[in-house]
Amino acid sequence: DQQVKQNSPSLSVQEGRISILNCDYTNSMFDYFLWYKKYPAEGPTFLISISSIKDKNEDGRFTVFLNKSAKHLSLHIVPSQPGDSAVYFCAVGGGKLIFGQGTELSVKP
Amino acid sequence: DTAVSQTPKYLVTQMGNDKSIKCEQNLGHDTMYWYKQDSKKFLKIMFSYNNKELIINETVPNRFSPKSPDKAHLNLHINSLELGDSAVYFCASKGTGGIEQYFGPGTRLTVT
Numbered sequence: 557d558q559q560v561k562q563n564s565p566s567l568s569v570q571e572g573r574i575s576i577l578n579c580d581y582t583n584s585m586f587d588y589f590l591w592y593k594k595y596p597a598e599g600p601t602f603l604i605s606i607s608s609i610k611d612k613n614e615d616g617r618f619t620v621f622l623n624k625s626a627k628h629l630s631l632h633i634v635p636s637q638p639g640d641s642a643v644y645f646c647a648v649g650g651g652k653l654i655f656g657q658g659t660e661l662s663v664k665p
Numbered sequence: 666d667t668a669v670s671q672t673p674k675y676l677v678t679q680m681g682n683d684k685s686i687k688c689e690q691n692l693g694h695d696t697m698y699w700y701k702q703d704s705k706k707f708l709k710i711m712f713s714y715n716n717k718e719l720i721i722n723e724t725v726p727n728r729f730s731p732k733s734p735d736k737a738h739l740n741l742h743i744n745s746l747e748l749g750d751s752a753v754y755f756c757a758s759k760g761t762g763g764i765e766q767y768f769g770p771g772t773r774l775t776v777t
Contacts, residue, residue, distance in 0.1 A: 588764045599669070599755050599768030600708070607764075645708065652721055653766060655708040 559583055560648050562656035571665050575633040579646030579656050582627065586648040589622055591631045594643045594658070603644075604631070636663045668692050669769040671756050677775045678746055686741045686772045688756030696720075697739035698757040698766060699731060708755070714739055743774075751776045 561580045569575045577591075587608050592600035606613040606620045606629075613620050619632045629646055643660045647653040669690045678684050690697065698721075699711040713721035717733040728744045743750060753773050757766040 590765060592768075597770070599757075599770045602765040602767065605764055643706075650764070652710055652713065654710075657705065657707050 558657075560646060560654050560656040562644075562646060562659045564659050565657075566660045566662070568662045568664060569636045571638055571663055572635045575631075575636045575640065575661055575663065577631040577633075577644050577646075577659050577661065579629040579631075579648075580627060581629065581648050581654075583648075584624070584627060587650045588648070589620065589629050590647045590653065591618075591620060592645045592647060592655075593640075594645060600645055633661075636661075638663050638665055669756055669758055669767050671754075671769040671772050673772060674770060675773050675775075677777065679777055680746055680748060682746050683742070683744045684746060684774070685743070686754055686756075686774070688739045688741070688769055690737055690756075690758040690767070690769075692758055692760065692767060694758035694760045694763075694767070695736055696759045696761075697733065697736075698759070699739065699741050700755040700757060700768075702753040702755060702771070704752070712739075712741075746776045748776050750774060 559582045590605040591603040594600045604615050604618045604620050621630045641663050643658045645658045646656045672687045696715045698713045702708050711725045712731045714733045730742045733739045753771045755771045756769040759766045
């Protein structure tokens with residue numbers, strides 16, 4: 557049973573617009589929520605995180621929102637750039653991370 | 666400088682063989698992990714070591730044996746390889762008090 561779900565396997569966005577990636581989880585006991593970005597033939601790269609005591613964390617063009625009551629996490633990228641095209645994974649937990657299955661983002665010029 | 670490195674990057678071998686994948690991190694981290702990414706792209710944790718001690722062992726067949734000679738290295742040895750072992754294996758590390766894990770580039774294992 558998947559504890560972390562990314563229901564959109566792919567997303568296509570125009571350059572300069574906002575990209576919104578979504579993630580749902582089942583266990584309300586998770587403490588930390590993270591987003592990773594992965595290019596082909598490379599390992600995942602950490603992007604941004606948020607703890608369960610916050611509902612928003614921002615780092616440059618990347619903002620993560622946490623809705624604990626809905627058990628929902630989202631990543632906003634604005635403005636989107638072609639170099640953002642990659643697979644994005646959400647991960648939840650603490651010492652042990654549980655990953656979603658990823659959303660492939662394509663940013664078109 | 667590469668923070669988390671893995672060797673080899675590609676490994677093609679036959680069923681029944683024994684193989685090892687090596688991982689090294691130069692970040693000074695205390696905790697290291699092995700993950701498996703299967704054909705459905707799920708990243709699943711296999712093992713975690715903290716200061717050379719095993720702290721997480723998911724339901725992985727005992728043909729897989731991790732070994733940590735020191736806290737900068739975590740190697741994965743696989744005995745009697747099976748077709749279902751074909752996957753990309755990622756090593757990762759994490760510092761004390763940190764949340765984010767830093768991943769290596771992955772090792773694509775193909776069992777024929």
